[in-house]
Amino acid sequence: MVAVASADGDLLAENLSLIARDVDSLLDSLMPVPDDKHARLIEAMRYAAIGGGKRLRPLLLVATAEMYGVHREAAMRAACAIESIHVYSLIHDDLPSMDDDDLRHGRPTVHKAYDEATAVLAGDSLHAMAFHILSDPQTSGDPFVRAELVHTLAGASGAHGMAGGQMIDMIAESEEFDLRTVTRLQQLKTGALLAASVEMGAILGRVPPEGRAHLRAYARDIGLAFQIADDLLDHEGDEAKAGKALRKDAGQGKQTFVSLLGIERAREQAKILVEQAVGHLASHGAEADLLRAVARYIVERDH
Amino acid sequence: MVAVASADGDLLAENLSLIARDVDSLLDSLMPVPDDKHARLIEAMRYAAIGGGKRLRPLLLVATAEMYGVHREAAMRAACAIESIHVYSLIHDDLPSMDDDDLRHGRPTVHKAYDEATAVLAGDSLHAMAFHILSDPQTSGDPFVRAELVHTLAGASGAHGMAGGQMIDMIAESEEFDLRTVTRLQQLKTGALLAASVEMGAILGRVPPEGRAHLRAYARDIGLAFQIADDLLDHEGDEAKAGKALRKDAGQGKQTFVSLLGIERAREQAKILVEQAVGHLASHGAEADLLRAVARYIVERDH
Numbered sequence: 001m002v003a004v005a006s007a008d009g010d011l012l013a014e015n016l017s018l019i020a021r022d023v024d025s026l027l028d029s030l031m032p033v034p035d036d037k038h039a040r041l042i043e044a045m046r047y048a049a050i051g052g053g054k055r056l057r058p059l060l061l062v063a064t065a066e067m068y069g070v071h072r073e074a075a076m077r078a079a080c081a082i083e084s085i086h087v088y089s090l091i092h093d094d095l096p097s098m099d100d101d102d103l104r105h106g107r108p109t110v111h112k113a114y115d116e117a118t119a120v121l122a123g124d125s126l127h128a129m130a131f132h133i134l135s136d137p138q139t140s141g142d143p144f145v146r147a148e149l150v151h152t153l154a155g156a157s158g159a160h161g162m163a164g165g166q167m168i169d170m171i172a173e174s175e176e177f178d179l180r181t182v183t184r185l186q187q188l189k190t191g192a193l194l195a196a197s198v199e200m201g202a203i204l205g206r207v208p209p210e211g212r213a214h215l216r217a218y219a220r221d222i223g224l225a226f227q228i229a230d231d232l233l234d235h236e237g238d239e240a241k242a243g244k245a246l247r248k249d250a251g252q253g254k255q256t257f258v259s260l261l262g263i264e265r266a267r268e269q270a271k272i273l274v275e276q277a278v279g280h281l282a283s284h285g286a287e288a289d290l291l292r293a294v295a296r297y298i299v300e301r302d303h
Numbered sequence: 304m305v306a307v308a309s310a311d312g313d314l315l316a317e318n319l320s321l322i323a324r325d326v327d328s329l330l331d332s333l334m335p336v337p338d339d340k341h342a343r344l345i346e347a348m349r350y351a352a353i354g355g356g357k358r359l360r361p362l363l364l365v366a367t368a369e370m371y372g373v374h375r376e377a378a379m380r381a382a383c384a385i386e387s388i389h390v391y392s393l394i395h396d397d398l399p400s401m402d403d404d405d406l407r408h409g410r411p412t413v414h415k416a417y418d419e420a421t422a423v424l425a426g427d428s429l430h431a432m433a434f435h436i437l438s439d440p441q442t443s444g445d446p447f448v449r450a451e452l453v454h455t456l457a458g459a460s461g462a463h464g465m466a467g468g469q470m471i472d473m474i475a476e477s478e479e480f481d482l483r484t485v486t487r488l489q490q491l492k493t494g495a496l497l498a499a500s501v502e503m504g505a506i507l508g509r510v511p512p513e514g515r516a517h518l519r520a521y522a523r524d525i526g527l528a529f530q531i532a533d534d535l536l537d538h539e540g541d542e543a544k545a546g547k548a549l550r551k552d553a554g555q556g557k558q559t560f561v562s563l564l565g566i567e568r569a570r571e572q573a574k575i576l577v578e579q580a581v582g583h584l585a586s587h588g589a590e591a592d593l594l595r596a597v598a599r600y601i602v603e604r605d606h
Binding site: 097117121123142143144159161164166 | 339
């Protein structure tokens with residue numbers, strides 16, 4: 001699959017559309033609507049999880065696993081687990097008591113399309129589903145791999161990962177943050193899950209922890225580059241393309257990479273981080289081309 | 304530990320106070336407050352999780368594990384994981400968009416003591432923490448046991464367990480439920496996690512799935528008995544002892560076991576279920592005395 005593409009762009013476009021199709025198809029089969037009173041809950045989970053998003057985390061996971069010889073079908077369940085965590089976090093972040101957003105991927109957010117209680121529960125259920133998927137023998141025949149996948153994802157999603165980052169982000173509305181604190185916030189809020197995507201791919205590929213240092217460095221750099229690019233898109237992007245409200249941070253007085261660095265320096269910094277990320281893959285040959293392409297896409301995307 | 308108690312009541316009282324002490328102590332060490340901006344999140348998690356509750360689920364887990372020769376210290380991490388899930392569900396259930404409760408264990412609920420965003424995130428973080436604990440090699444040296452613990456708990460907490468039950472409970476305010484639907488609701492909302500407590504104890508005790516049928520039957524019966532007792536306490540209990548608002552179901556027009564069966568028949572039914580539960584333990588000797596005592600306590604408690 002990697003060999004046929006002639007250029008970065010083709011390789012990436014092909015893989016983005018492939019992963020979107022496969023994630024949708026597997027999530028569809030993982031969430032059949034039951035003939036029971038709680039059907040509404042599964043419908044809300046499906047509404048949020050199927051048919052939207054760039055599927056960047058599944059792509060990172062599958063691309064890393066493939067680098068180590070894991071067939072993409074064998075990595076898809078873990079990829080859907082990490083996407084479930086991402087989707088759950090979006091549902092909860094969009095809640096009125098959190099970021100209070102009405103629009104996500106160009107459609108009403110879950111609490112708008114359903115109601116707030118259903119949104120809380122749909123997020124909770126996707127959260128649990130991720131660990132149910134990972135701990136299932138179908139995800140890996142090796143229980144050590146299953147347990148390590150769970151441990152990595154639970155660490156990235158909890159108080160010292162994504163949820164901790166969102167907590168700091170809530171505080172950001174009332175406090176003046178410096179560059180160091182914004183970096184820390186984003187490493188937790190966005191970086192932890194992006195890093196987990198790569199780490200979980202390596203776990204499936206049986207890469208021992210000591211062999212993952214360069215992948216962690218790659219993930220850390222693209223994580224920060226991703227957030228700087230997000231801040232730039234929030235500042236100068238197109239709401240129709242983004243499918244969500246933009247320029248909210250400035251209105252709330254939140255410090256971002258753009259407000260702290262300015263547009264030019266932020267853009268420059270993102271580019272440096274991407275080149276740095278690609279540099280961490282120097283020990284790999286063509287098998288890492290997709291990860292290289294993802295790194296470049298992260299700052300070049302328009303939504 | 305089991306042999307010294309002279310009667311059901313002593314055995315239970317001793318174990319309830321022991322488990323409360325040990326759960327508090329381990330949760331305390333599992334949640335150190337970091338010197339970081341997200342300290343508030345961990346403080347909220349600690350506020351909700353430490354120093355309250357009967358610790359019935361940890362007790363069930365530890366009592367079952369001990370029946371199969373697992374030392375209680377070795378079962379305490381899994382016990383804290385299931386309690387974390389229980390506490391997370393209480394935090395989210397208490398939210399204004401859900402049951403809108405101001406009081407829990409006699410203290411302000413998390414969204415009252417902190418704020419709603421912090422309550423959502425503290426619940427989410429305890430949810431993730433449970434799986435982080437279970438998948439850690441410190442919980443069991445056997446990765447198969449770790450993965451099976453995760454799988455069981457994730458199944459019990461998700462859309463087809465506790466969260467699904469809460470979804471049906473939200474619908475109950477606007478629909479007229481019959482006994483069958485109320486039973487189904489409670490099997491999901493309360494029963495799934497109580498059953499997981501027993502199941503996880505058996506997993507730690509290396510009981511193969513086919514050897515757990517009688518434990519599942521025990522758990523199913525005490526789960527229903529527990530909920531009937533809860534409905535009775537909601538109807539005629541003491542708010543000060545309960546530490547939470549009572550008699551809300553009737554005000555919201557929700558059907559309960561008491562509204563559907565009447566007080567006398569509900570009380571009778573709970574007693575029958577407890578005797579049935581104890582009957583499922585007939586193949587065990589004195590090593591099951593604590594599980595027998597828990598079954599009786601479930602309907603005799605006053606809060």
